[in-house]
Amino acid sequence: MMPSAIFPDLKDRSVLITGGGSGIGAALTEGFVRQGSRVAFIDIADEASQALAERLGREYGNRPLYLNTDLRDIEALRASVGKATGAHGPVTVLVNNAAWDDRHDIDEVTAEYWDKNQSINLRPQFFAAQAVAPGMRQAGGGSIVNFTSTSFMINQGNFPSYTAAKAGIIGLTKGLAGRLGPENIRVNAIAPGWVITERQRDLWVTEDGLKSHIAKQVLKEEIQPGDMVGPCLFLASDAARMLTAQTLIVDGGYL
Template sequence: MMPSAVFPDLKNRSVLITGGGSGIGAALTEGFVAQGARVAFIDIAEAASQDLANALDNKYGNRPFYLKADLTDIEALRNAVATAISKNGPVTVLVNNAAWDDRHDIDDVTENYWDGNQAINLRPHFFTAQAVVSGMRTAGGGSIINFTSISFMINQGNLPAYTAAKAGIIGLTKGLAGRLGPEKIRVNAIAPGWVMTERQRTHWVTEEGLEAYMKRQAIPEELLPGDMVGPCLFLASDASRMLTAQTLIVDGGCL
C-alpha cells in the first residue's frame, strides 16, 4: 500500500533508485512515481523491471526510466548513472537500495564470496553517491538515502558478510553526511526489519518462524515493502531538510 501523504517538492524531482525493479525497490519506484517525480531505476533483472515500468506507466501515466546494469561493475554503474542524468537531469534524490541477502555460514565463506558480497551490498552505495554528487552540487543540494538492515543490530548469525556490509553502510552514511552537509546534501539511512518480499516468502519464511518473529515486534503485523516508502519519501523531501547522518529504523519495534 502506498502512503497517502503527498510531498509537493518531490514532483518533477530527478530520482535514481538502485535495485528498483523488485521487492522493496519496486515499492520505492512506485512511491516516487506516484509523487510525480522523474524516476530512473537500475536493476539487473530485465524482464521484471520492464514489466514494472509498463505497469506504473499504465497506472500513473508517469513511466520510470529503466536502466539495466550490474552494480558490481563500477564502470557500468557510472554509465547507467550518466544515462539517467541525461534523461532526467541532475539527480537530486538517490536511493541506494540494491542488496543481496543470501544466507551463508562462517565456515563456508571464501575470499571470493566475501569480496563478491561486499561488491553487491556495500561498494555500490559509495560509487553511486560519488557519481551523483556533482549534479547535486550544481542543483544546490540533494538527498542520499542508503538502505541498511537491522540484521546486524540483532546479532543475526546466518549471513555475516551481509551484516558486515550493512553495518558498513551506517559508517558510510555518517562519513558522507559530514563531508557533504556543507554543500546542502543530506545523507541518511533506513534500516528495515524483516520485510515480507516475494523473495523472503519464497526462500526463508515459514509459518513458525514468522509467528515467532511477530512476537518480537511491538506492532505484531507483517512488514511489507510499501511500509518503507513513506519513510523514504520523507527523507527525500524538504520536510526533513535539517535531518542528516541519521538511521531511521523501520521494523515494527523489533525487540
C-alpha cells in the same frame, strides 16, 4: 500499502533508485512515481523490471526509466547515472536500495565470495553517491538515502558478510553526511526489520518463524515492502531538510 502522503517538493525531482525492479525497490520506484518524480531505477532482473516500468507507465502516466546495470561494474554504474541525468536532469534524490541477502555460513565463506558480497552490498553505495554528487552540487543540494538493515543489530548469524556490509553502510552514511552536508546534500539511512517480500516468502519464511518474529514486534503485523516507502519519501523531501547522518529504524518496534 502505499502511503497517502504527498510531498509537493518531490514532483519533477530527478530520482535514482538502485535495485528498483523488485521487492522493496519496486515499492520505492512506485512510491516516487506516484509523487510525480522523474524516476530512473537500476536493476539486473530484466523481465521483471520491464514489466514494472510498463505497469507504472499505464497506471500513473509517469513511466520510470529502467537501466539494466550490474552494480559490481562501477563504470557501468557511472554510465547509468549519466543516462539518468541525461533523461531527467541532475539526480537530486539517490536511493541506494540494492542488496544481496543470500545466507552463508562462516565456515564456507571464501575470499572470492566475500568480495562478491561486498561488491553488491556495500561498494556500489559509495560509488553511486560519488557519481551523483557533482549533479547535486550543481542543483544546489540533494538527498541520499542508504538502505541498511536491522540484521546486524540483532546479531543475526547466518550471513556474516551481509551483516558486515549493512553495518558498514551506517558508517558510510555518517561519513558522507559529514563531507557533503556543507554542500547542502543530506545523507541518511533506513534500517528495515524483516520485510516480507516475495523473495523472503519463497526462500526463508516459515509459518512458525514469522509468527515468532511478529510476536516480538510492538506492531503485530507483517512488514510489507510498501511500509518502507513513507520513511524514504520523508527523508528525500524538504520535510527532513535539517535531518542528516541519521539511521531510521523501521521494524514494527522489534528493537
